[in-house]
Amino acid sequence: MVFNSVIFVLFFVVVVALHYMPFSWRIKKINLLIASYFFYAAWNPPFVILLWISTCVDWFAASQMHKQESQSRRKLLLWLSLLVNLGMLSWFKYGTLFMQTYADIVAQFGFTWTVPDFDIVLPVGISFYTFQTLSYTIDVYLKRSDPERSFLDFALFVTFFPQLVAGPIVRPKQLLPQFKSPKRATSREFSWGAFLFTWGVFQKSVLADSVCARVSGHAFGFQEEMFALDAWVSVFAFSAQIFFDFAGYSLCAIGVALCLGFSIPNNFKSPYAAIGFSDFWRRWHISLSEWLRDYLYIPLGGNKKGSRRTLINLMLTMLLGGLWHGASWRFVVWGGVHGLYLILERVMRRLVSADINWKSFLPRVIGTALTFTAVSLTWVFFAAPTWESCEIVFRSLVGQTTDPLSVMRWVELVLVLIIVFAMLTGHWIMRDRHIEGVAQAMPNWLFCAVWVVLLVFIILTGESDNAFIYFQF
Amino acid sequence: MRSSTSNSELFEKRDIPQKPLGVLFVLAIAITIVGLGIAEWQVRKAGYVPSRMLDLDFWANHRFKLDAKPEDQTVLLGASRMSFGLDHDQWEESTGQRPFNLSLHGASFLPMLTEYAQNDKFKGTVVCSYAPGFTFANEVIPFSERLLMQINKLEDDRHSLAIRASEWTGSAIQGNLAILNQYVFAPVSMSLDFWHSEQRENMYPPFWMPRSFHRTSENSDQFVDEVIDQPWCIEQWDILHKSVIRYKERFEPRDFEKLLHQMKQDVEQIRNRGGEVILVRFPVAIWFREWEEQHFPRNEYWDVMIEETGCRSFHFLDHDETQSIIPPDASHMKVSQAKQFTKALAQFIYALQDGQQEE
Numbered sequence: 001m002v003f004n005s006v007i008f009v010l011f012f013v014v015v016v017a018l019h020y021m022p023f024s025w026r027i028k029k030i031n032l033l034i035a036s037y038f039f040y041a042a043w044n045p046p047f048v049i050l051l052w053i054s055t056c057v058d059w060f061a062a063s064q065m066h067k068q069e070s071q072s073r074r075k076l077l078l079w080l081s082l083l084v085n086l087g088m089l090s091w092f093k094y095g096t097l098f099m100q101t102y103a104d105i106v107a108q109f110g111f112t113w114t115v116p117d118f119d120i121v122l123p124v125g126i127s128f129y130t131f132q133t134l135s136y137t138i139d140v141y142l143k144r145s146d147p148e149r150s151f152l153d154f155a156l157f158v159t160f161f162p163q164l165v166a167g168p169i170v171r172p173k174q175l176l177p178q179f180k181s182p183k184r185a186t187s188r189e190f191s192w193g194a195f196l197f198t199w200g201v202f203q204k205s206v207l208a209d210s211v212c213a214r215v216s217g218h219a220f221g222f223q224e225e226m227f228a229l230d231a232w233v234s235v236f237a238f239s240a241q242i243f244f245d246f247a248g249y250s251l252c253a254i255g256v257a258l259c260l261g262f263s264i265p266n267n268f269k270s271p272y273a274a275i276g277f278s279d280f281w282r283r284w285h286i287s288l289s290e291w292l293r294d295y296l297y298i299p300l301g302g303n304k305k306g307s308r309r310t311l312i313n314l315m316l317t318m319l320l321g322g323l324w325h326g327a328s329w330r331f332v333v334w335g336g337v338h339g340l341y342l343i344l345e346r347v348m349r350r351l352v353s354a355d356i357n358w359k360s361f362l363p364r365v366i367g368t369a370l371t372f373t374a375v376s377l378t379w380v381f382f383a384a385p386t387w388e389s390c391e392i393v394f395r396s397l398v399g400q401t402t403d404p405l406s407v408m409r410w411v412e413l414v415l416v417l418i419i420v421f422a423m424l425t426g427h428w429i430m431r432d433r434h435i436e437g438v439a440q441a442m443p444n445w446l447f448c449a450v451w452v453v454l455l456v457f458i459i460l461t462g463e464s465d466n467a468f469i470y471f472q473f
Numbered sequence: 474m475r476s477s478t479s480n481s482e483l484f485e486k487r488d489i490p491q492k493p494l495g496v497l498f499v500l501a502i503a504i505t506i507v508g509l510g511i512a513e514w515q516v517r518k519a520g521y522v523p524s525r526m527l528d529l530d531f532w533a534n535h536r537f538k539l540d541a542k543p544e545d546q547t548v549l550l551g552a553s554r555m556s557f558g559l560d561h562d563q564w565e566e567s568t569g570q571r572p573f574n575l576s577l578h579g580a581s582f583l584p585m586l587t588e589y590a591q592n593d594k595f596k597g598t599v600v601c602s603y604a605p606g607f608t609f610a611n612e613v614i615p616f617s618e619r620l621l622m623q624i625n626k627l628e629d630d631r632h633s634l635a636i637r638a639s640e641w642t643g644s645a646i647q648g649n650l651a652i653l654n655q656y657v658f659a660p661v662s663m664s665l666d667f668w669h670s671e672q673r674e675n676m677y678p679p680f681w682m683p684r685s686f687h688r689t690s691e692n693s694d695q696f697v698d699e700v701i702d703q704p705w706c707i708e709q710w711d712i713l714h715k716s717v718i719r720y721k722e723r724f725e726p727r728d729f730e731k732l733l734h735q736m737k738q739d740v741e742q743i744r745n746r747g748g749e750v751i752l753v754r755f756p757v758a759i760w761f762r763e764w765e766e767q768h769f770p771r772n773e774y775w776d777v778m779i780e781e782t783g784c785r786s787f788h789f790l791d792h793d794e795t796q797s798i799i800p801p802d803a804s805h806m807k808v809s810q811a812k813q814f815t816k817a818l819a820q821f822i823y824a825l826q827d828g829q830q831e832e
Contacts, residue, residue, distance in 0.1 A: 001635045006642035042634040121629070189487075191494035210661040218679035221615070222720065227674075254487075263487045406673035409712070411665050440490040444497060451501035452508070459509065462526060462647070462655045 001042040003197070003252040004205045004458075011039065012256065019260055025182040029152055032260070036161035040124070047123040050088055055158045057084045058133045062140040062147040074141060081137040085130040093127065095120050097327040125165030127324055131291055133158050136172045138295055145172060153179040162256040166249045168267040168287035175262075183261030193258030195439070195451060200251030202454040203244040206461050207419060212241035215408050215416050220383045223392055225404045231396035234407065237416045238383045239376040240423050243272065246285070272375070272424055273431035275358050275367035277341040280375060292321050311346070315339040325382070330390065334381035341374060372424065513652040521697065524654035524687030525647050529623050532577050533630045534640035535692050539573055544596045545748075548589065549574040550582035551602025554755040556694045557686070557805035558602070560815040567819035572600070574692040577623075579616030579717070581608045583732060586750070588624050590739035596747045598822075603754050603778070604804075605769035606717075609732065611724035616717075648690050657684045657697065667705075676712075677719050683709035695808050701801050710802035718764060729774065733781055740782045751822060752779060754788040756795060756814065761803040787821050789814070 001008050018031045041048045061081040065074050090098070099115045106113050136157070139145045148154040157175050185193060219226060219234030226234070250267035257264045267287050274280035281289045297317040303310040315336065322335015356363050377397075384390040395401060408416070430438070439447060525531060539548065547570055549555050555576035565571045575585055582601040589595055610617045623630075630636045647653050655662070662684045685700040700706055740750045754775065757765060769775075771788075779786045789795040794817035800806045806814060 005635070005639065006646055007635060007638040010642065038634075042638070044629060045632060045634075186489075187495035188489050188492075191498035192487075192489045194498055195494070206661065210659070214679045214681070222677075222723075224677070224723070258487060263485065404675065406676040407678065408673075409665075409676070409678045410673060411668045412678065415661075415665070434488075436488050436490050439492065444492060447492065448497045448501050448504070451497065452504045455501060455505040456508065457660050459505070459653070460655070461659050461661065462653060 001039050003249065003256070004201045007042075011035070011042075012259075016259060020184060026152070028182070029156055029179060032161075033152065033156050033159060036156065036159040036164060039161040040159070040164060043124055044121070050092075050123055050126065051129065051159055053088070054085055054130060054133045055155050057081060058137050058158070059148075059151060059154050062137050065137070065140050066147045078137060078141045081134065085134050089126055089130050092120060092122055094323075094327050097329075101329075122327075128167050128169055129158060129164060131288075131324075132169050132171075135169070135291060135295060139172060148172070148176055150179070160257075160262075162253040162260075162262075163264055166246070166253070167285070168250055168253065168265055169291050170264060170287065174265060178262050185259055185261040189261065190259050192436075192439075193255040193260075196251050196255030196258065196435075198255075198451060198454050198458070199435075200248040200253075200255060201458050203248030203251065206457045208241045208244035208248060210461050211412075211415055211419060212237045212244065215412055216241050216383060219407045220380075220389055220393065221385060222407070223386065223389045225392055225401035226396045226407045227401075227404045228397060228399045229413070230405070230407045231393055233413050233416055235376050235380060235393070235397065236420045238379050239272070239372070240416070240420050242379065242382070243268075243423065270427035270430040272372050273368055273427035274371050274375075275364060276371055277338065277345050277374075280371055281338075281342075288321070288324070292317050296320060311343050314342050314346075318342065330381045330384065330387065334378055337378045337381070341378075368424075368428065509650075509652055513650055516651045516658070520699070521651040521654060521657060522687055523648055523651050524656060525643060525690055525692075526655055527578060527688055527694075529619065530630075530636050530639045531643060532575075532692070533623060533627060533636055536575060536627065537631060539575065540594075542573055544594055546570075546595075546597045547572045547600065548595070548597060549576055549600050549602070550585040550589070551576045551753075552580050552582070552604050552607045553578040553694065553805060554604050554757070555582075555600075555602035555753075556688075556692060557696070557800075558755045558811050558814055559600070559693065559818075560808065560811040561689075561691055561693055563812045563815040564819055567816055568823060571691075576602065576692065577620055579607060580620040581610060581617055583608060583736060584621055584624055586739045587735060588627075590742040593746065595743070599743060599748065599750045600818075600822075601750060601752050603752050603775065604757070605765050605774055606721055609726040609729060609769065609774075610721055611727055614721060614724055644690060651687075654687050656682060656686050656688070657700070659684070672712075677716055678712060680713060680716055681709070683713065685710070694805075695811075696801070696805070698807060698809075701807060707802055710804075714761060714802070714804060718761075726769075733778065736778070737782050740784060750782070750784045752782075752784050752786040753818060754786075754790075756789040756798040756800055756806060756810070757804055758799040759803045785822070787818050792817055792821065 001011060015032070015035045018035075019028055023031070037048050037051070040051060058081050061077045065077045068074050068077070096115065103113045103115050136148075136154075140147050148157070153176055156179055157170075157172060160170075160175065163170055216234050216238035219230065220238065247268040254264045254266070265287065267285060269283040269286065271280055271283035274283050297313055300313040300316060301309055302313060305313075316339075318335040318339030319332055320335070322331045322333070322338070325331045325334070358364055358367055380390055380393050384393060396404060442450075539546065547564075547568070549559055549572050553576070556574060556578065559572065559574065561572055561574070576582075577585075582603070586599065586601060589599060607616070612618060612621060652658055657663075662681070665681065683706050685706045686694050686696045688694050743750055752775075775786075775788065778784075789798065795814050798806065798810050798814060800810065
């Protein structure tokens with residue numbers, strides 16, 4: 001079930017109605033849990049079993065871990081959780097990639113091994129909920145937190161439908177305490193949640209799907225040389241598309257949760273206004289960046305084991321972060337390039353004068369433009385369906401073509417540029433602001449008019465065939 | 474003002490703008506409903522009718538409906554020429570039976586025919602629209618690939634509540650509100666179509682369905698005559714068709730011999746159950762016809778297919794009533810043309826069938 005569908009709206013109306021009925025808090029939580037399973041099962045019922053496996057194994061592992069004095073047994077239980085969760089992730093998400101890679105490698109030595117056709121279907125959002133539930137067992141193992149006493153609360157933490165399939169990846173301490181006491185949104189909270197949901201769906205349906213996806217999908221998918229202008233516009237179109245798609249989903253999740261009285265952390269903070277790459281990763285998919293930092297980078301030693309090891313840790317984290325995004329080596333390269341950016345940034349920091357005031361206009365413009373351009377170019381590995389397509393796009397970008405094509409009409413080109421420019425301006429203005437502040441400063445009539453325009457555009461644009469990009473992760 | 478946390482440690486309650494948000498919410502919803510209500514009234518007055526949206530969920534749900542139809546149900550397979558070109562009302566008037574349309578824009582009828590043949594229940598007449606550029610398109614081309622993918626996941630979709638529910642909501646909402654016809658009123662499409670722009674050098678733009686038609690709940694398409702007659706609309710269709718052709722030219726057509734072999738098997742299987750397969754060549758005109766005749770000469774493809782499979786066939790050029798039909802966009806017929814064509818086709822099929830029975 002996707003947020004930008006009529007069936008979700010109907011589903012949500014029922015969930016809200018039940019949530020605001022005079023039932024006990026326990027009954028309401030059971031309602032939410034059933035609704036969450038229903039939400040997931042609506043796509044493919046058998047895969048709910050995976051959620052149950054994750055829930056039961058991690059519940060058992062964490063509660064036993066807490067009882068155990070022996071460190072080796074605690075470690076064994078942690079391994080159990082890691083094996084089950086990462087095992088499911090590896091099989092469903094990376095099984096085909098690993099087998100194909102193995103077949104390619106043995107072929108280099110003259111052996112033939114045909115990849116068995118297991119017809120593996122990727123369960124929606126598996127990367128998100130496995131990371132979320134892993135953070136729970138790891139926290140208990142590291143004694144950062146006690147295991148949850150209520151199985152119902154824990155099951156709801158793993159399954160909570162607003163952020164189940166595409167994040168934000170919520171930590172136990174961010175969500176579990178919210179299940180302890182009855183939650184209901186005030187009329188202002190509910191309405192604000194509805195506004196965030198509207199704004200999120202608008203970003204997804206109208207901006208991402210209706211315009212950007214059409215242009216970028218065409219340019220990346222058809223694998224032919226194009227004019228440099230078209231290539232640049234297509235790359236920027238994808239930058240806009242992936243932002244609106246994913247940030248739109250996160251906003252929907254935050255809005256939906258808020259309507260029910262729950263608070264979910266922000267996942268994006270004007271990322272294309274970032275000055276530098278570490279700043280970018282503090283603003284893009286924040287919940288994943290923080291997860292990787294806390295459960296991978298720091299356990300690897302972080303920056304505590306000397307400068308060379310720090311750089312290696314950075315690179316490893318980004319490579320694995322890249323792989324998390326998809327079962328293709330292009331995602332690993334994408335992560336690796338971001339790792340390189342972060343390493344270069346660290347080196348540059350030592351070379352460039354510390355006196356530069358990045359808040360003054362010119363340095364900020366230069367820093368933002370360079371970061372956005374580099375990030376956009378790196379999206380090519382993300383967007384292109386094949387290595388050949390990557391190569392063609394990069395050649396087209398620098399004009400190394402023999403018979404280039406125009407891959408969009410002027411009207412599409414101008415529309416994409418307007419949207420990209422508006423997005424960058426918005427991020428620039430919002431760099432240190434929040435949407436709540438902007439809404440606060442807006443006259444009521446204007447706020448209402450904006451809301452109406454968003455609703456009308458969403459309704460007239462309708463549903464689309466395109467699921468959220470991040471569902472595949 | 475502080476927003477909610479992005480810090481990983483603890484949860485913080487979100488700040489909410491100090492505004493009468495509840496009132497604004499109700500007002501926004503009310504204005505939207507009233508505004509769209511007025512718009513609905515206006516577009517109905519202008520002659521527009523509700524339209525379903527063409528997507529794979531719609532197609533899958535439509536396919537499931539076939540399971541409940543009588544076993545001798547007449548089924549239509551093919552791409553958009555079938556969905557625009559066969560008028561259901563006219564067919565029913567001519568034959569007494571309402572056809573079931575399983576066509577899908579841009580798709581080859583061949584995988585559909587195989588799927589039909591593999592289901593022992595179906596024993597009806599299958600009318601297949603032959604459009605060579607699509608029928609023999611390489612299977613890696615997205616238009617071809619998406620049908621194969623959809624057929625492969627039909628069984629999964631059958632159990633997917635989200636897919637099933639999209640039919641209920643689509644039929645209840647899209648099926649009743651003309652203003653929700655995305656092929657005419659989607660804001661971005663409208664702005665793109667109205668903002669005419671000159672051709673660019675060596676152009677190969679995204680595939681963009683010009684906003685000019687509506688789709689019935691029976692999976693057929695009908696041009697809005699006032700719109701399709703506009704020069705800008707013809708131009709947009711022309712750009713679309715040329716882009717599609719250009720795309721196809723990048724790929725070798727599929728192995729004709731292999732396809733023919735599979736088709737013969739499918740036809741035989743259907744025939745053995747008492748069904749029949751009929752091949753139809755819908756009208757195509759101007760440059761599009763030239764392109765198809767050049768790349769898929771009739772004597773090398775159509776004639777061979779008829780001879781090898783032994784199917785009855787209807788080629789628009791072979792009949793006085795249909796040979797002069799010129800679709801407005803070169804490839805798809807207007808409603809009046811579709812009625813004319815359907816009448817001729819139905820008469821041909823059933824007259825011949827009666828004749829055969831008499832013999």
